[in-house]
Amino acid sequence: MIRLVLLGRLRDHASASHSELALPDTVQTLSSLHSWLGAHEPALAEALQTVKPRVAVNRSLVRDQTHPIRDGDEVAFLPPMSGG
Template sequence: MKINVRYFAQVREKLGPGEALDWPEGAAEVPATVGELRQWLIGRSPAHAQALDAALPLRAACNQLMCSAQEPLPDGAEIAFFPPVTGG
């Protein structure tokens, strides 16, 4: 399964613009939802753990549509993580 992850705002400042992830067919630890992907990414490095901490109120989008942590993770998806945004 292949997933493109994009980061925005302070998450981008800590992790860069994003990363491409690729799990081989039949891999045991493939995330099934956006929330599981976030948890998987938190385990990648201390920088990921800090930027994506579960206590942070980050939003997510799957293929440019806002989604919840329970959103199924389709092969080839673009997942974005970013803080809540306010307008003025």
């Protein structure tokens, strides 16, 4: 089970701003998480493609899509900031 956190306008594309997700054993990297979300949350997956957010795993920014995802992790999608 992971905790998925969605910030900013990404919250509008999912059922909750954060949720506990039980993932299948095939989801072991950020890349496979994106694929799984695409199949189970199409509106969110489309928003992630459009917004291109930064990703934090356990509060550390991660750029490598092969970064492992493990049971108990918190994965946060952080949309670009704007304003002044």
